[in-house]
Amino acid sequence: xxxxxxxxxxxxxxxxxxxxxxxxxxxxxxxxxxxxxxxxxxxxxxxxxxxxxxxxxxxxxxxxxxxxxxxxxxxxxxxxxxxxxxxxxxxxxxxxxxxxxxxxxxxxxxxxxxxxxxxxxxxxxxxxxxxxxxxxxxxxxxxxxxxxxxxxxxxxxxxxxxxxxxxxxxxxxxxxxxxxxxxxxxxxxxxxxxxxxxxxxxxxxxxxxxxxxxxxxxxxxxxxxxxxxxxxxxxxxxxxxxxxxxxxxxxxxxxxxxxxxxxxxxxxxxxxxxxxxxxxxxxxxxxxxxxxxxxxxxxxxxxxxxxxxxxxxxxxxxxxxxxxxxxxxxxxxxxxxxxxxxxxxxxxxxxxxxxxxxxxxxxxxxxxxxxxxxxxxxxxxxxxxxxxxxxxxxxxxxxxxxxxxxxxxxxxxxxxxxxxxxxxxxxxxxxxxxxxxxxxxxxxxxxxxxxxxxxxxxxxxxxxxxxxxxxxxxxxxxxxxxxxxxxxxxxxxxxxxxxxxxxxxxxxxxxxxxxxxxxxxxxxxxxxxxxxxxxxxxxxxxxxxxxxxxxxxxxxxxxxxxxx
Amino acid sequence: xxxxxxxxxxxxxxxxxxxxxxxxxxxxxxxxxxxxxxxxxxxxxxxxxxx
Numbered sequence: 046x047x048x049x050x051x052x053x054x055x056x057x058x059x060x061x062x063x064x065x066x067x068x069x070x071x072x073x074x075x076x077x078x079x080x081x082x083x084x085x086x087x088x089x090x091x092x093x094x095x096x097x098x099x100x101x102x103x104x105x106x107x108x109x110x111x112x113x114x115x116x117x118x119x120x121x122x123x124x125x126x127x128x129x130x131x132x133x134x135x136x137x138x139x140x141x142x143x144x145x146x147x148x149x150x151x152x153x154x155x156x157x158x159x160x161x162x163x164x165x166x167x168x169x170x171x172x173x174x175x176x177x178x179x180x181x182x183x184x185x186x187x188x189x190x191x192x193x194x195x196x197x198x199x200x201x202x203x204x205x206x207x208x209x210x211x212x213x214x215x216x217x218x219x220x221x222x223x224x225x226x227x228x229x230x231x232x233x234x235x236x237x238x239x240x241x242x243x244x245x246x247x248x249x250x251x252x253x254x255x256x257x258x259x260x261x262x263x264x265x266x267x268x269x270x271x272x273x274x275x276x277x278x279x280x281x282x283x284x285x286x287x288x289x290x291x292x293x294x295x296x297x298x299x300x301x302x303x304x305x306x307x308x309x310x311x312x313x314x315x316x317x318x319x320x321x322x323x324x325x326x327x328x329x330x331x332x333x334x335x336x337x338x339x340x341x342x343x344x345x346x347x348x349x350x351x352x353x354x355x356x357x358x359x360x361x362x363x364x365x366x367x368x369x370x371x372x373x374x375x376x377x378x379x380x381x382x383x384x385x386x387x388x389x390x391x392x393x394x395x396x397x398x399x400x401x402x403x404x405x406x407x408x409x410x411x412x413x414x415x416x417x418x419x420x421x422x423x424x425x426x427x428x429x430x431x432x433x434x435x436x437x438x439x440x441x442x443x444x445x446x447x448x449x450x451x452x453x454x455x456x457x458x459x460x461x462x463x464x465x466x467x468x469x470x471x472x473x474x475x476x477x478x479x480x481x482x483x484x485x486x487x488x489x490x491x492x493x494x495x496x497x498x499x500x501x502x503x504x505x506x507x508x509x510x511x512x513x514x515x516x517x518x519x520x521x522x523x524x525x526x527x528x529x530x531x532x533x534x535x536x537x538x539x540x541x542x543x544x545x546x547x548x549x550x551x552x553x554x555x556x557x558x559x560x561x562x563x564x565x566x567x568x569x570x571x572x573x574x575x576x577x578x579x580x581x582x583x584x585x586x587x588x589x590x591x592x593x594x595x596x597x598x599x600x601x602x603x604x605x606x607x608x609x
Numbered sequence: 610x611x612x613x614x615x616x617x618x619x620x621x622x623x624x625x626x627x628x629x630x631x632x633x634x635x636x637x638x639x640x641x642x643x644x645x646x647x648x649x650x651x652x653x654x655x656x657x658x659x660x
Contacts, residue, residue: 116648126641133634257655259657265648265649317637321637
């Protein structure tokens with residue numbers, strides 16, 4: 046990185062910390078620390094909701110995924126606007142008018158303490174581990190870019206995020222999220238412009254669209270019915286709807302955001318903002334990946350983008366096998382580059398070169414096959430799956446992006462990681478203090494006492510996230526297990542809240558055992574079937590509603606639902 | 610599903626260019642449908658391999 050890159054970098058980190066320090070003087074109580082005294086407007090909350098969802102892996106992983114598979118990933122997000130409407134109509138009024146600190150607090154008022162404690166515990170379990178992964182995944186990518194040991198990147202991101210979250214609480218978190226989200230918007234726009242400008246001078250937008258279309262990279266909608274495929278319109282509209290409802294409606298890291306609003310109207314508008322802007326943002330991020338795919342028709346891409354993985358293979362007994370794949374890859378890429386230039390020339394003369402198009406499609410297939418084969422080789426040598434997809438965009442950044450702009454785009458990756466981690470920390474801290482410490486251990490503490498404990502708990506959760514991130518590299522497939530454990534809970538948690546809001550006759554016993562049944566059903570489905578994980582949330586929710594509803598009618602009547 | 614009671618101010622106020630919350634929600638639903646149609650149109654238009 047150049048001097049200009051470093052200046053941008055230092056300005057960004059310094060600005061975030063200075064802002065949090067200013068906010069820290071305004072926090073005089075626990076409501077200020079966790080809920081910004083319920084005074085924020087929809088714009089800031091809306092951007093913070095978006096920043097919380099968009100982690101660094103969204104930014105760098107999604108572009109890498111689009112580089113390999115095109116735009117199909119967008120289908121996962123298509124139901125999000127509909128989910129926002131359902132949340133605005135059903136969920137938000139209940140939470141807002143109950144004036145709760147955590148989503149799970151509502152469940153005690155509606156059902157009982159054990160349902161609240163279990164749901165909050167499940168949140169802490171899944172999000173606590175996930176916070177470490179949120180930190181680890183971008184840290185290893187950034188360590189490759191910066192040439193630092195991954196311990197350094199983990200400590201820098203972890204320490205800065207813990208510091209400003211402890212000092213400024215949710216207010217600092219939300220306003221830094223606003224800055225970080227605006228940086229991400231700028232980063233996406235700059236990346237698209239820079240990518241377009243690094244294409245050969247005579248390649249226009251029409252040519253980009255045409256080249257991308259040869260391998261169906263623009264395919265955004267797939268109407269085929271296949272529940273094992275995550276990327277179809279049905280998985281997206283049904284499974285994605287339940288996922289969005291579970292994430293935005295029951296995950297404290299999101300619920301806490303719209304509880305900070307000054308009115309019900311502001312809460313709702315923050316979600317409606319996301320309804321309108323999330324999908325276009327995702328389309329633009331995916332378009333970066335497709336543009337990268339087109340760009341590498343003219344420049345030779347690495348066979349495997351993760352340089353650390355390549356180094357391991359090159360020092361292994363299978364190094365010669367890998368070099369053979371690299372030679373084949375270079376040869377086919379050269380042929381595809383020549384065919385692409387001929388195709389562009391023919392198009393300029395008004396011809397429709399079908400033979401050339403078919404030749405490029407065949408070469409694309411061969412390059413994809415060589416890439417898959419090399420990734421398999423890397424996985425066998427390392428004894429762990431290759432995560433090369435997260436390195437596609439960073440590899441482009443360090444090799445082709447000019448100084449100054451590189452600093453901005455790397456700061457955006459840091460910002461994306463930190464804006465997700467800070468939300469996790471405030472959510473984990475609020476659930477720990479409100480749902481456990483205050484509820485079970487010290488219900489009569491002063492506001493100053495809870496504020497001090499909240500800061501200490503934020504520090505502990507931050508330290509835990511750093512520790513998980515430091516050891517994540519040694520956990521191997523446990524990282525995938527952590528993500529899978531989270532998906533076992535989500536749908537069932539949604540089911541409990543739907544039961545609370547929608548079934549007047551639902552009882553605490555019905556909700557509690559419904560929740561256990563939901564998790565068991567998702568576990569069985571994940572073990573016994575091949576259906577996509579997007580459908581787990583549907584299975585979990587419906588099982589809780591069914592089992593919880595039936596048990597509630599067999600058990601004595603519970604409490605009346607709170608007014609919405 | 611329990612009917613949610615809303616205060617008059619929440620129910621009747623204008624929300625930017627929208628006369629009511631109901632109109633805003635309808636706009637979001639139409640927007641979602643439009644997104645699907647536009648993305649499908651782009652798929653058909655730009656992908657050479659789509660039948």
